[in-house]
Amino acid sequence: MPRPEITLRFILWRTGLIQGLCAALFCAAFLVSACGCDTLNQHQFVIRTEPATIEADTAVIADILCDEAEARGLVDGTADAQLPTCICYYLEPVKYFPLTLGARTAEGSLVVDLYHFHPGPGSTFKYIAIKRHLASRLRVAFAERLRVPRWKEFVGFPESRNMDGYGLTNKPPWDGICEVHHVAMSVQEVDCQQGASVYLPDYGAVLHDQFPHHGRAHFAEDRGYLYARHIRIYVCPDCTKAYDEWWNAHPVNSTPPGD
Ligand SMILES: [Zn+2]
Numbered sequence: 001m002p003r004p005e006i007t008l009r010f011i012l013w014r015t016g017l018i019q020g021l022c023a024a025l026f027c028a029a030f031l032v033s034a035c036g037c038d039t040l041n042q043h044q045f046v047i048r049t050e051p052a053t054i055e056a057d058t059a060v061i062a063d064i065l066c067d068e069a070e071a072r073g074l075v076d077g078t079a080d081a082q083l084p085t086c087i088c089y090y091l092e093p094v095k096y097f098p099l100t101l102g103a104r105t106a107e108g109s110l111v112v113d114l115y116h117f118h119p120g121p122g123s124t125f126k127y128i129a130i131k132r133h134l135a136s137r138l139r140v141a142f143a144e145r146l147r148v149p150r151w152k153e154f155v156g157f158p159e160s161r162n163m164d165g166y167g168l169t170n171k172p173p174w175d176g177i178c179e180v181h182h183v184a185m186s187v188q189e190v191d192c193q194q195g196a197s198v199y200l201p202d203y204g205a206v207l208h209d210q211f212p213h214h215g216r217a218h219f220a221e222d223r224g225y226l227y228a229r230h231i232r233i234y235v236c237p238d239c240t241k242a243y244d245e246w247w248n249a250h251p252v253n254s255t256p257p258g259d
Helices: 004-014 017-035 054-072 125-145 201-210 237-249
Strands: 039-048 086-091 100-106 109-118 186-193 230-235
Touching: 039 125, 054 086, 054 100, 054 109, 054 125, 109 125, 201 237, 230 237
Parallel strands: none
Antiparallel strands: 039 109, 086 100, 100 109, 186 230
């Protein structure tokens, strides 16, 4: 006669309860790990070129990216990109975690960079659609001259600029006028420190509405960087004044960036 515990284990196994429990635990662990992480989506297309064709190739790539940006609602940030080899640069017009699409010259090649860092799992529909559509159009345009490297073989940037490499430091508005105070801004270099305003909820709640272009120290992640000691940004004198007044009126336990 079998021992009772063996019989019980046998019955549980046969009825699928153990398998079900294991599957449920696995799914729970997967969901926690997937939903609790930020995701970095990055994709490159590399086109082999040479001096005789680089001008024509550049024009073709610029046209393809311009079409894609228009179709997907990206805005043109080329004028604000700090990368000297930038051909064109587009980004989503959102405050946080914009998808970006850029092209540049690099070591006898032309490189197209698709980038999206966001606080969720996987890839967004927009990212997947752009990736597929670009792959199709670039394949038609460049055939065997097109290469899609694995991330370990990505063509790097000459120096680290910001998270997507193009070094955009000027966020909207693009006309240099503060959208809160409606005064002209000037480009200045200000201090920057690691972190994000979302971890100072009171400050983060008013930053973008009351003094988005202040000239004091900024958090790096608010400006699209992971790490940066200094950034060049548009500074509004009225935002700086409002920023100082807000911190004087809120002597909370937290200290402002840079202190
Ligand atoms: Zn302002």
